[in-house]
Amino acid sequence: MKCSFCDGRAIITQRHPGLHLCKEHFVEGFERRVEETLACGSMVKEKEKIAVAVSGGKDSTALLFSLHRILANREVELVAITVDEGIAGYRDDTIKAARAIAGQLGIELHIFSFREEYGYDLDEMVHGKKVAPCTFCGVFRKHCLNKTAKRLGADKLATGHNLDDEAQSVMMNYLKGDFERLMRFRPRRAQPGLVPRIKPLRAVPEKEIALYCMVNGVFSESRECPYANLSLRADVRDMMNRLESLFPGTKQSTVRGFEKMTARAQGSYAQMQLASCRQCAEPCVKQLCKACELLEQLKQEK
Numbered sequence: 001m002k003c004s005f006c007d008g009r010a011i012i013t014q015r016h017p018g019l020h021l022c023k024e025h026f027v028e029g030f031e032r033r034v035e036e037t038l039a040c041g042s043m044v045k046e047k048e049k050i051a052v053a054v055s056g057g058k059d060s061t062a063l064l065f066s067l068h069r070i071l072a073n074r075e076v077e078l079v080a081i082t083v084d085e086g087i088a089g090y091r092d093d094t095i096k097a098a099r100a101i102a103g104q105l106g107i108e109l110h111i112f113s114f115r116e117e118y119g120y121d122l123d124e125m126v127h128g129k130k131v132a133p134c135t136f137c138g139v140f141r142k143h144c145l146n147k148t149a150k151r152l153g154a155d156k157l158a159t160g161h162n163l164d165d166e167a168q169s170v171m172m173n174y175l176k177g178d179f180e181r182l183m184r185f186r187p188r189r190a191q192p193g194l195v196p197r198i199k200p201l202r203a204v205p206e207k208e209i210a211l212y213c214m215v216n217g218v219f220s221e222s223r224e225c226p227y228a229n230l231s232l233r234a235d236v237r238d239m240m241n242r243l244e245s246l247f248p249g250t251k252q253s254t255v256r257g258f259e260k261m262t263a264r265a266q267g268s269y270a271q272m273q274l275a276s277c278r279q280c281a282e283p284c285v286k287q288l289c290k291a292c293e294l295l296e297q298l299k300q301e302k
């Protein structure tokens with residue numbers, strides 16, 4: 001198959017726009033989309049320091065690599081943060097991968113562990129529990145990333161969420177009927193104490209991210225988290241993949257539709273005022289933040 005733009009051999013077919021792309025045109029298109037996402041949300045400004053959450057998996061590897069390229073001629077500082085949740089047999093390899101990519105690009109890497117920050121590994125936290133491990137992990141990861149991004153003086157926190165993740169999150173909140181949460185998903189203004197989060201890869205489908213890593217020689221053998229199949233997200237992911245293959249463009253329209261809806265709802269929905277946690281001073285809704293609430297529970301159980 002020939003590239004739609006040149007005589008080169010196509011390495012990917014994008015069914016939705018209906019294009020065949022060679023390696024060069026694929027990489028160019030990929031980085032252009034990331035650049036457009038950055039520009040349209042005015043996500044990055046000159047002189048800013050961007051903390052990039054790097055797990056060592058393919059998403060964050062592609063994120064760090066593409067940002068490093070796209071921002072090369074701009075006065076923007078990149079710094080990488082890795083959270084070691086403490087998942088036996090999984091995390092050690094991904095931390096190695098995170099070190100390798102940060103080292104290759106000459107970007108400073110800071111590693112923070114659940115054990116040091118909270119006193120427990122994720123494995124210990126969820127041992128013998130009925131609650132999905134992803135609930136614990138998600139709460140503590142978010143808490144840890146925000147705290148450490150502030151500690152490093154970052155203006156923004158970039159995460160590797162891709163189009164698939166975004167479509168899944170929108171769909172999960174629809175399924176749960178959680179309107180509040182759905183609206184919080186796209187905050188309109190900065191909240192005190194919260195480092196604004198940006199998702200530069202949110203327009204890029206997951207399978208293109210793997211390919212981008214591969215053609216740039218930064219492919220990391222990314223094993224799936226051993227807890228991944230225990231969540232609602234796994235079922236939603238399968239459903240969305242089935243729909244996408246039957247009706248190309250479904251993921252994109254799911255996210256677009258949601259964006260139109262939040263734009264309309266602006267004004268009729270008041271953004272929540274955040275307080276600060278009496279334990280850790282991180283922003284929260286109630287007196288205790290979710291992380292401190294879970295920690296209290298853990299202490300009582302031990």
Ligand SMILES: [Zn+2]
Pocket residue numbers: 003004005006007008021022023024025
């Ligand atoms: Zn081409």
Ligand SMILES: [Zn+2]
Pocket residue numbers: 277278279280281282288289290291292293
């Ligand atoms: Zn707290």
